[in-house]
Each structure stands twice: as structure tokens, then as C-alpha cells.
Amino acid sequence: MATSETEDLKFTPLNEWHIAHGAKMVPFAGYNMPVQYKEGILQEHLWTRANAGLFDVSHMGQCFIISDAWEKTARAIEALVPADILNLKPGQQRYSQLLAPDGGILDDLMITRSAYPGWDGTAYVVVNAGCKDADYKHIAAHLPAGVTLKIDDNLALIALQGPKASEVLGAIVPEAKTLAFMTYHSATLDGVHLHISRSGYTGEDGYEISLEARHVASFCDRLLANPLVKPVGLGARDSLRLEAGLCLYGHDIDTTTSPIEADLKWSIQKRRREEGGFPGAARIQKELKEGPSRLRVGIQPEGRQPAREGTEIFAVENGQSRKIGVITSGGFGPTANAPVAMGYVEAAFAKADTPVTLLVRGKELPAKVAAMPFAPHRYYR
Amino acid sequence: MTTYFTKDHEYVRVEGDVATVGITDYAQSQLGDVVFVELPGVGKSYKQGAEAAVVESVKAASDVYAPISGEVVEVNAALADTPAMINEDAEGKGWFMKIKIADKGELAGLMDAAAYKAHTA
Numbered sequence: 001m002a003t004s005e006t007e008d009l010k011f012t013p014l015n016e017w018h019i020a021h022g023a024k025m026v027p028f029a030g031y032n033m034p035v036q037y038k039e040g041i042l043q044e045h046l047w048t049r050a051n052a053g054l055f056d057v058s059h060m061g062q063c064f065i066i067s068d069a070w071e072k073t074a075r076a077i078e079a080l081v082p083a084d085i086l087n088l089k090p091g092q093q094r095y096s097q098l099l100a101p102d103g104g105i106l107d108d109l110m111i112t113r114s115a116y117p118g119w120d121g122t123a124y125v126v127v128n129a130g131c132k133d134a135d136y137k138h139i140a141a142h143l144p145a146g147v148t149l150k151i152d153d154n155l156a157l158i159a160l161q162g163p164k165a166s167e168v169l170g171a172i173v174p175e176a177k178t179l180a181f182m183t184y185h186s187a188t189l190d191g192v193h194l195h196i197s198r199s200g201y202t203g204e205d206g207y208e209i210s211l212e213a214r215h216v217a218s219f220c221d222r223l224l225a226n227p228l229v230k231p232v233g234l235g236a237r238d239s240l241r242l243e244a245g246l247c248l249y250g251h252d253i254d255t256t257t258s259p260i261e262a263d264l265k266w267s268i269q270k271r272r273r274e275e276g277g278f279p280g281a282a283r284i285q286k287e288l289k290e291g292p293s294r295l296r297v298g299i300q301p302e303g304r305q306p307a308r309e310g311t312e313i314f315a316v317e318n319g320q321s322r323k324i325g326v327i328t329s330g331g332f333g334p335t336a337n338a339p340v341a342m343g344y345v346e347a348a349f350a351k352a353d354t355p356v357t358l359l360v361r362g363k364e365l366p367a368k369v370a371a372m373p374f375a376p377h378r379y380y381r
Numbered sequence: 382m383t384t385y386f387t388k389d390h391e392y393v394r395v396e397g398d399v400a401t402v403g404i405t406d407y408a409q410s411q412l413g414d415v416v417f418v419e420l421p422g423v424g425k426s427y428k429q430g431a432e433a434a435v436v437e438s439v440k441a442a443s444d445v446y447a448p449i450s451g452e453v454v455e456v457n458a459a460l461a462d463t464p465a466m467i468n469e470d471a472e473g474k475g476w477f478m479k480i481k482i483a484d485k486g487e488l489a490g491l492m493d494a495a496a497y498k499a500h501t502a
């Protein structure tokens with residue numbers, strides 16, 4: 001199977017660990033990544049929703065934006081993203097998007113304000129693997145004097161997700177149990193520094209843990225020693241985030257979609273909506289006021305057949321069927337025990353329960369617009 | 382009773398002039414968890430190599446081709462409710478359809494068990 005495509009693959013610090021645990025490895029965003037382990041996507045998905053799944057997300061980009069004062073750092077970031085960064089409290093984390101001048105999305109990312117004494121001017125930023133080189137270039141090119149970007153390639157990132165994640169991590173780091181959603185705690189375990197945030201991308205309670213790459217395999221072994229934990233691959237990560245109604249960059253959001261079209265209005269706080277001052281503000285403020293022409297919605301096909309990415313969506317208007325949108329992510333939701341999808345439709349058809357028709361493999365498949373998430377969010381609040 | 386295999390991972394179990402058709406155990410292991418199967422209607426006729434069924438796993442959708450020309454005389458209706466049977470017993474209870482063989486000469490172009498094993502090695 002070794003082809004020229006795989007020769008340039010990069011490896012996370014857990015590559016050998018995945019193989020030792022029976023992973024099926026596939027190329028993803030330039031990395032050799034585990035798509036599943038022995039039990040398969042379905043079981044790994046259900047295990048995460050019932051217990052705790054351990055994910056390697058070390059392929060994602062981890063970097064720091066640094067100045068001598070939070071206000072300086074925050075203002076520099078606010079010139080690139082539409083979220084309120086200035087009002088982040090020390091230790092608080094927020095989801096946002098890097099925007100292009102026309103309001104299209106260059107990437108989505110997590111931004112955390114440091115709570116380390118003496119590091120108050122530092123933001124910790126996590127970006128997508130497939131976009132990270134372009135993101136770093138974009139960020140570095142737009143930072144003002146006195147604000148710098150520091151890329152850290154020596155960090156690993158793992159996620160522990162599921163209703164038992166708190167019990168598992170709390171057994172070795174007690175402070176993790178009561179850590180607030182979207183904040184982080186800095187812990188030291190047997191001399192290893194752990195940056196633990198209460199966040200994730202499955203819709204479940206859980207953590208994302210950043211630590212030095214050289215320690216990550218032994219830390220994963222320690223988590224896996226708890227029988228509530230199983231390793232989970234990218235396949236289940238995709239079905240979990242799809243059921244949770246969360247966007248996958250390059251599929252549900254990209255440079256052609258605005259955050260408002262993507263139904264990410266909630267991620268733009270009030271001050272920024274009013275003041276603007278981010279790339280594409282004119283378009284985004286117009287869409288906030290008048291509504292976007294299309295909107296990302298959930299799509300629930302009838303029956304059992306999944307409708308995949310690229311499936312065209314039709315609806316009847318004035319007695320005539322016409323194309324009103326397209327599916328951007330679709331598959332089978334093991335928890336929903338049904339096919340689930342999301343995509344963009346013209347705004348007039350975005351209301352939940354609107355009947356639509358999907359063209360799947362040349363056949364018409366009845367479906368409806370559905371409220372998301374397909375599996376309820378169970379974050380720690 | 383002889384079983385033949387295609388390069389696209391269908392099996393053909395011949396009993397008299399009827400062939401039981403499904404996907405191989407190797408195919409199901411590559412597909413992963415099967416969540417949906419679309420079977421042809423009884424009475425439909427297919428040419429060898431024509432798309433006759435669809436199998437969808439959590440990962441992806443795949444076509445199943447008629448490994449031999451003929452008329453569909455029976456389909457495995459149980460798969461509609463329990464598609465996971467394909468993962469559990471692909472070459473047994475997870476069969477897709479029975480085809481009345483139109484031309485036994487086509488069987489000569491298929492692989493035997495040993496050749497298929499080599500094909501998937």
C-alpha cells in the first residue's frame with residue numbers, strides 16, 4: 001500500500017501507540033491517523049457516549065500568541081476573528097473562526113486566555129491540522145508590532161470524552177472533576193505538566209489535554225489502564241461530532257461560508273456584533289440584520305439509508321420541485337440509530353420539519369429539516 | 382456446491398442452476414459496520430457486472446455488482462432490519478440474493494477460493 005501519497009505523511013507522537021493498540025491507520029490532513037481500532041466505528045462511538053473515549057488529536061496545530069499585556073494580545077486576535085477575546089477571563093476558552101476579508105471562514109479554532117502568573121499576555125490557540133500552515137502564515141502576517149506567534153510542535157494533544165471522563169481523569173487529577181466547561185486547569189502529574197481544558201468535539205462532557213509529546217504515550221497508557229476508557233479513532237470522532245451538530249472544517253464550513261450562514265451566530269458575542277472590526281464585518285453585520293440567504297441546518301432522512309456529503313437537497317415550491325441546497329456532512333448516527341446529516345438550504349426552507357427530498361444514487365429519498373443536535377449535548381455546566 | 386469469487390469481493394455459491402450471492406467476509410471487514418442494504422426486486426434480471434445492490438457502512442456506500450447474469454429469484458429480506466448480519470456472517474446468513482443463472486459459462490471467468498485468497502492477500 002506504500003505509495004507516493006503516503007511517503008510524505010507526518011506522524012503524531014502516538015503513531016506507534018495506535019499501531020500497538022490495533023488501529024487501522026489512514027492518511028488524514030497529511031498525517032497517518034487511526035480511523036478505528038479493533039472494535040470498529042460503531043462500537044467506539046457508542047462506547048464514548050456511554051463511558052470514555054480516548055482520542056489522539058495531536059495532528060492539530062497548537063500555538064501561542066504573545067505580548068506583554070492581555071489587551072494588546074486580545075486586540076490583535078480580534079482583528080482576525082469575530083469573537084470577543086478581550087473579555088475572556090484568565091483560564092477561559094472560546095470557539096471562533098479565522099475570517100477572510102469577505103467574511104468566509106479560513107479555519108475554526110479555540111482560543112484560551114492564559115492563567116499562568118506572569119503570562120497574562122498569552123493566548124493558547126488550537127487550529128485544524130489541514131489548515132495549520134496557512135493559519136500560522138496568516139496570523140503571523142497580521143500581528144502588530146509587539147505581538148508574536150510561537151508555534152509549538154513539541155506538544156501532543158489528546159481528548160478524553162464521554163460521561164465517565166470526569167470520573168477517569170478525576171481519579172488522577174482531582175481538580176478536573178469540578179473544572180468549569182470551557183476553562184482550563186494546569187496540573188503536574190509525576191513531574192509531567194498537563195494543560196487540561198474542559199472541552200471537546202463530541203457533544204459529551206470531557207477534556208482536551210495538552211502535554212509534551214515525549215510523555216503522551218505513557219499518559220495514554222495510564223488513562224487506558226482504567227477499564228472505562230477505550231481508544232477511539234477518527235471514524236467515530238466524525239460520527240460523534242456530526243450527531244452533536246458540530247462543523248467539520250473543509251466540509252460544513254470553508255472560505256465560501258460565513259459564520260452566520262453556518263449558524264455560528266452564537267460564537268459572535270454582542271460587543272463584536274455591534275462594533276465589527278473583524279474581517280468581513282460588513283457582510284456579517286448585514287447577514288445578522290437581514291438574515292443570510294442560506295443556512296446550515298440538520299437533515300434527517302426517512303428510513304435507514306444514509307445521505308452522504310454532496311447529496312443535493314430539493315423542495316417543492318409552487319408545485320415545482322427545485323434544488324434548494326446540498327448536504328455537507330452525512331452518515332449514520334449510531335446513537336440516533338438513524339441516518340443523520342447537515343447541509344445548507346435556502347433560508348426560506350430552514351425551518352425544522354420542512355419536508356425536503358434528497359437525491360441519493362439517482363433515487364428520491366424523503367427527508368426533513370431537523371433541529372440539531374441529533375444527540376443531546378451533555379456538557380458539564 | 383461450489384463457491385466462486387469476483388475481484389470486487391462478491392461470492393457466488395452455486396447449487397444446481399441457482400446462485401446465492403453476497404459479499405465476502407474480507408469485504409465486510411473492509412467496509413466496517415454495515416447500517417443499510419438496498420436489495421434488488423425479485424424478478425429483475427441483471428447482466429454480469431451490473432449494479433444490483435448497495436451496501437452502506439458507517440464509513441461509506443459501496444455498489445454490489447451482479448457476479449453472474451440472471452434473474453433474481455429471492456432476496457434476503459432479513460437484512461433490512463438486521464444489516465449487521467453481514468458483518469457477523471457475511472458468507473452465511475448475510476447473503477444478499479439468489480440468482481437463476483442464465484449462462485453457466487460465465488462461472489469460468491470467476492475465481493475459486495484459492496485464487497480469491499491470493500487476490501486479497
